Amino acid sequence: MNFSLRKRQTAAAAKKAGVEGMLITHLPDVRYLCGFTGSSAALVLVGGRSVLFTDGRYTAQAKAEAPGTKVVIATKPSVTAACEWLEAAGVRRCGFDGAHTTVAGLETMRKALSAKVRRGMFVAVGPVVARLREVKDAEEITKIRAAAQVGCELFDGMLTYLEPGLTETQVAATLEYAARLAGAEGMSFDTIVASGERSALPHGRATGAKLPKRGFVTLDFGVILDGYLSDMTRTVHMGKAMPDERDVYDSVLEAQEAAVAAVAPGVSAGEVDEAARSVLRRVKLDTYFSHSTGHGVGLEIHEGPRLASKQTQVLEQGMVITIEPGVYMPGRFGLRIEDMVLVTATGGEILTPSVKAWVEL
Amino acid sequence: MNFSLRKRQTAAAAKKAGVEGMLITHLPDVRYLCGFTGSSAALVLVGGRSVLFTDGRYTAQAKAEAPGTKVVIATKPSVTAACEWLEAAGVRRCGFDGAHTTVAGLETMRKALSAKVRRGMFVAVGPVVARLREVKDAEEITKIRAAAQVGCELFDGMLTYLEPGLTETQVAATLEYAARLAGAEGMSFDTIVASGERSALPHGRATGAKLPKRGFVTLDFGVILDGYLSDMTRTVHMGKAMPDERDVYDSVLEAQEAAVAAVAPGVSAGEVDEAARSVLRRVKLDTYFSHSTGHGVGLEIHEGPRLASKQTQVLEQGMVITIEPGVYMPGRFGLRIEDMVLVTATGGEILTPSVKAWVEL
Numbered sequence: 001m002n003f004s005l006r007k008r009q010t011a012a013a014a015k016k017a018g019v020e021g022m023l024i025t026h027l028p029d030v031r032y033l034c035g036f037t038g039s040s041a042a043l044v045l046v047g048g049r050s051v052l053f054t055d056g057r058y059t060a061q062a063k064a065e066a067p068g069t070k071v072v073i074a075t076k077p078s079v080t081a082a083c084e085w086l087e088a089a090g091v092r093r094c095g096f097d098g099a100h101t102t103v104a105g106l107e108t109m110r111k112a113l114s115a116k117v118r119r120g121m122f123v124a125v126g127p128v129v130a131r132l133r134e135v136k137d138a139e140e141i142t143k144i145r146a147a148a149q150v151g152c153e154l155f156d157g158m159l160t161y162l163e164p165g166l167t168e169t170q171v172a173a174t175l176e177y178a179a180r181l182a183g184a185e186g187m188s189f190d191t192i193v194a195s196g197e198r199s200a201l202p203h204g205r206a207t208g209a210k211l212p213k214r215g216f217v218t219l220d221f222g223v224i225l226d227g228y229l230s231d232m233t234r235t236v237h238m239g240k241a242m243p244d245e246r247d248v249y250d251s252v253l254e255a256q257e258a259a260v261a262a263v264a265p266g267v268s269a270g271e272v273d274e275a276a277r278s279v280l281r282r283v284k285l286d287t288y289f290s291h292s293t294g295h296g297v298g299l300e301i302h303e304g305p306r307l308a309s310k311q312t313q314v315l316e317q318g319m320v321i322t323i324e325p326g327v328y329m330p331g332r333f334g335l336r337i338e339d340m341v342l343v344t345a346t347g348g349e350i351l352t353p354s355v356k357a358w359v360e361l
Numbered sequence: 362m363n364f365s366l367r368k369r370q371t372a373a374a375a376k377k378a379g380v381e382g383m384l385i386t387h388l389p390d391v392r393y394l395c396g397f398t399g400s401s402a403a404l405v406l407v408g409g410r411s412v413l414f415t416d417g418r419y420t421a422q423a424k425a426e427a428p429g430t431k432v433v434i435a436t437k438p439s440v441t442a443a444c445e446w447l448e449a450a451g452v453r454r455c456g457f458d459g460a461h462t463t464v465a466g467l468e469t470m471r472k473a474l475s476a477k478v479r480r481g482m483f484v485a486v487g488p489v490v491a492r493l494r495e496v497k498d499a500e501e502i503t504k505i506r507a508a509a510q511v512g513c514e515l516f517d518g519m520l521t522y523l524e525p526g527l528t529e530t531q532v533a534a535t536l537e538y539a540a541r542l543a544g545a546e547g548m549s550f551d552t553i554v555a556s557g558e559r560s561a562l563p564h565g566r567a568t569g570a571k572l573p574k575r576g577f578v579t580l581d582f583g584v585i586l587d588g589y590l591s592d593m594t595r596t597v598h599m600g601k602a603m604p605d606e607r608d609v610y611d612s613v614l615e616a617q618e619a620a621v622a623a624v625a626p627g628v629s630a631g632e633v634d635e636a637a638r639s640v641l642r643r644v645k646l647d648t649y650f651s652h653s654t655g656h657g658v659g660l661e662i663h664e665g666p667r668l669a670s671k672q673t674q675v676l677e678q679g680m681v682i683t684i685e686p687g688v689y690m691p692g693r694f695g696l697r698i699e700d701m702v703l704v705t706a707t708g709g710e711i712l713t714p715s716v717k718a719w720v721e722l
Binding site: 039060105106107124169176179180206208290328330 | 418457459467468534547566651691
């Protein structure tokens with residue numbers, strides 16, 4: 001990973017925001033900028049310098065993971081040590097990300113300073129690192145591709161395993177076990193297995209409910225591989241479908257494919273959302289599509305950009321996003337189809353090429 | 362769950378803090394106060410009224426889960442809708458928890474108000490709900506007991522499964538699979554399997570490393586059952602131990618048992634920590650005990666109280682805490698032993714009674 005470049009880009013953004021440096025405490029941002037993966041960290045970027053503050057549990061790990069960064073093992077909380085260092089280094093105006101700093105956390109930061117520099121030291125400069133992270137570099141894309149590939153293999157395995165009578169929890173257990181054996185460090189989020197009437201729940205985590213003889217089963221899951229997350233959804237039908245079930249499926253698939261086709265650098269997130277939404281509007285299903293079309297994914301499951309109605313942010317080459325329209329009819333059924341899509345120089349490349357055509361098991 | 366009592370207790374604490382009501386956005390707090398488990402929520406408590414704001418995905422779920430609370434399905438972000446409601450209801454001074462509200466989140470809250478009431482509306486009143494949550498009621502204790510019991514059964518199963526050559530990841534996979542089949546909604550945190558030299562890492566998440574023919578294996582894991590978390594650690598030895606490995610184990614066990622024995626209402630968290638630490642100090646291992654002795658656990662994995670050096674908070678009947686001293690010798694080995702302990706009227710009751718005596722596999 002090119003930590004040096006990322007640190008320079010962050011420093012440039014900080015300078016533009018009118019601050020001398022940045023204090024970074026959001027752990028995925030710390031990992032992105034210096035490589036450290038521990039659970040206690042504060043990273044300071046000032047001028048050309050970068051200093052990582054952590055505690056005694058991570059002495060060996062910090063040095064191994066963040067070779068280009070000075071490591072300080074603090075005996076007080078990392079963030080307090082970082083603030084004291086900033087003051088001693090003569091910094092008087094330091095940026096931080098207000099979206100990842102709590103009101104109480106900011107108070108702790110301020111209290112670590114002497115009264116004479118406290119006022120004016122910390123300036124909320126917006127999601128500087130989050131913005132950088134939206135566009136993935138080649139190494140990140142390789143890792144995301146690998147995670148997405150494992151996701152596809154897991155889903156393919158599920159196709160020969162799913163059968164009526166299995167509980168949703170058994171399905172999740174089997175999927176997660178296979179994920180672990182495939183090398184996953186964990187799942188990207190609580191696995192969603194929503195079957196039968198429960199398929200109408202957009203976020204139906206696996207329960208003791210049994211897969212029906214006839215009805216939809218939605219699987220929405222992801223794996224973490226080398227820190228990077230995958231995210232995909234497929235919906236299959238157990239038994240013979242009713243005509244309206246098949247019709248809704250075809251409409252959601254058409255909406256999903258329309259949104260994927262709309263992906264390209266320079267296109268706004270809102271336009272991609274609208275590509276999916278307009279297909280469902282045409283067949284009067286848009287009121288059942290109760291969430292946004294997608295989101296960025298990388299070191300975290302929900303990153304920028306947000307693909308929602310009227311979002312003006314423009315897609316850039318190297319972004320990795322999900323495209324996941326769904327239709328949910330309470331008390332009846334629901335379904336969602338989701339791919340991860342890489343924004344290429346000319347369009348969108350699907351990273352999760354598992355079958356999306358109608359599957360009846 | 363006695364949501365009505367919890368809401369009254371929160372309202373009383375708010376009144377004491379000099380505010381007219383509370384805006385609660387931390388999801389475990391929302392669940393604790395009204396029962397709603399969705400991922401988008403803002404709860405307002407004002408006078409005797411409670412109003413839950415969520416979105417269209419949760420219409421049916423919110424009404425089912427939070428029967429004693431008025432539910433508003435908002436078309437704008439839940440927190441924005443809640444702030445607008447507060448202003449319209451005539452509230453001019455509302456408390457919030459600064460430890461669970463970001464600087465950017467507070468800005469969003471303020472922007473939802475008209476300029477004339479914005480100033481002075483939101484007051485950080487400290488961890489009001491978090492404090493209430495530290496002391497568990499009978500229903501919560503029943504749920505925590507059940508989760509802890511599943512944890513013990515899982516560990517017992519591991520004793521007949523562990524063998525040299527299995528990867529840490531396989532061990533985690535098998536444990537998590539069994540947890541799912543036992544009804545767990547998920548794991549409390551990323552399962553820690555740290556074997557051989559890696560046992561010296563306090564937070565060694567499972568990797569591809571193989572269990573050694575001779576050496577320690579530390580398992581630290583927990584399950585989520587009906588929303589409540591378990592947390593336990595056991596360390597076993599593969600093959601025949603060196604005398605110093607056995608000595609260190611015995612010292613950590615003695616420290617752990619001393620801390621458990623120190624648990625009682627009226628005892629400070631620092632005293633319990635010191636009970637463990639002083640045993641290790643006596644045998645000159647205290648410098649290798651690089652973390653605190655424990656923490657509260659319930660709807661979240663790290664709740665209050667914090668059992669660390671010099672903590673003056675006093676234990677109360679109904680608290681559920683972990684007692685988990687460890688010794689970590691970089692490049693050599695490490696181990697930790699952890700129980701969940703309920704603070705009873707007269708002492709501490711271990712909720713995770715799996716074997717702690719030396720185990721050689």
